Amino acid sequence: MYSSLYEFCTVRQLEYLEAVEKHGSVRSAAKHLGVNKSTITEAITSVKKKASFRGHSPDHDMTHVVPEGYTVKGVSTYYDQDGKPKGQWVKSTVDAQKREELTKLVIERLSQEIKGLSPILKAPKYSRDDTLTVIPIGDPHFGMYAWAEEAGEDFNSELARDLTLGAVDRLMSCTPETKTCVIIPLGDVFHANDQSNMTPAHKHQLDVDSRFVKVLGIGIEAYRHSILRALEKHEEVIVRFVAGNHDPQAIWALAFTIQAYFSNNPRVTVDLSPSKFWFHRFGSVLIGATHGDTCKHDQLLGVMACDRAEDWGQTKHRYWYTGHVHHQSVREYPGVVCESFRTLAAKDAYAAGHGYRAGRDMVAIIHHRDHGEIERHRVDIGMLKI
Numbered sequence: 001m002y003s004s005l006y007e008f009c010t011v012r013q014l015e016y017l018e019a020v021e022k023h024g025s026v027r028s029a030a031k032h033l034g035v036n037k038s039t040i041t042e043a044i045t046s047v048k049k050k051a052s053f054r055g056h057s058p059d060h061d062m063t064h065v066v067p068e069g070y071t072v073k074g075v076s077t078y079y080d081q082d083g084k085p086k087g088q089w090v091k092s093t094v095d096a097q098k099r100e101e102l103t104k105l106v107i108e109r110l111s112q113e114i115k116g117l118s119p120i121l122k123a124p125k126y127s128r129d130d131t132l133t134v135i136p137i138g139d140p141h142f143g144m145y146a147w148a149e150e151a152g153e154d155f156n157s158e159l160a161r162d163l164t165l166g167a168v169d170r171l172m173s174c175t176p177e178t179k180t181c182v183i184i185p186l187g188d189v190f191h192a193n194d195q196s197n198m199t200p201a202h203k204h205q206l207d208v209d210s211r212f213v214k215v216l217g218i219g220i221e222a223y224r225h226s227i228l229r230a231l232e233k234h235e236e237v238i239v240r241f242v243a244g245n246h247d248p249q250a251i252w253a254l255a256f257t258i259q260a261y262f263s264n265n266p267r268v269t270v271d272l273s274p275s276k277f278w279f280h281r282f283g284s285v286l287i288g289a290t291h292g293d294t295c296k297h298d299q300l301l302g303v304m305a306c307d308r309a310e311d312w313g314q315t316k317h318r319y320w321y322t323g324h325v326h327h328q329s330v331r332e333y334p335g336v337v338c339e340s341f342r343t344l345a346a347k348d349a350y351a352a353g354h355g356y357r358a359g360r361d362m363v364a365i366i367h368h369r370d371h372g373e374i375e376r377h378r379v380d381i382g383m384l385k386i
Contacts, residue, residue, distance in 0.1 A: 116264025
């Protein structure tokens, strides 16, 4: 009855369908499993819908399943004189969510065989464990191209790299020797997700500089340098790459490469959680990070309170760090301060033409485990002119 749907089931859904097959009806299966009849009915509907997206729906003469990672875009069936299906055209497209999952899986598998190559530096002799350094890096947009005549200032891949390296060097020269440094690129590290040079979701054409593979190499160079500089001053370095709307898949190539490079170094932790939201607890301080494209500031209070309920109850100083909007915005809500950070990137033609104007900088924030933020250091774009 439902055996052809088994390959599209979750473990729980498979249990429901097998019970229906065994007991002969949804009612009998529900009674045997001790669940509501509607629960099994909804599961069957869900599985049929999922199967139809892959091309399997016998009720509608759909019997050609597309490969894993694809979804059916359209089906055209033509019939003979007796009304029986004679042939069928199946149009498919890449399943965006499945593509992202497969991309991350491939990168992870490839990087598992790579031995860490990072130099092992001696830990600093002195560091304070009652303070924490956090460097939230606003959208670098490596690979973006801007023409001064059109956008007000030139920008390209080499400038993006040099500005990032210069800002990190300056911050490392003036921040205190805390035991731990947290580096959080807040999304849109890469201007384009791949060689198509369009935004993944809305397919907006992007102004790009150079080839994607070269841009990926520049991103790896920039963050390898940043982590090595941090290791000179801090005993422990934690890195979390946040996926942005410009680079939802490309960011994983960077994250897994950096993780593989530093896998031989116990002083470096690269967090590879796929969640859109990331949290770090430091004493009475709780920090959350996300790109900001899927959740506005006024929603983040609830996300933190729900996802980290225990930490919420045990902390006094709570912060959300986001990117996406390219300008500084600080808003205090009951129990949490939400801040979006500027970028070092110049305006592209679209931003310039739509009147976006904001400062450009990078900051390092120092938190005390009992008192929250106690100081910050700022590098303005004017200090980095090349």
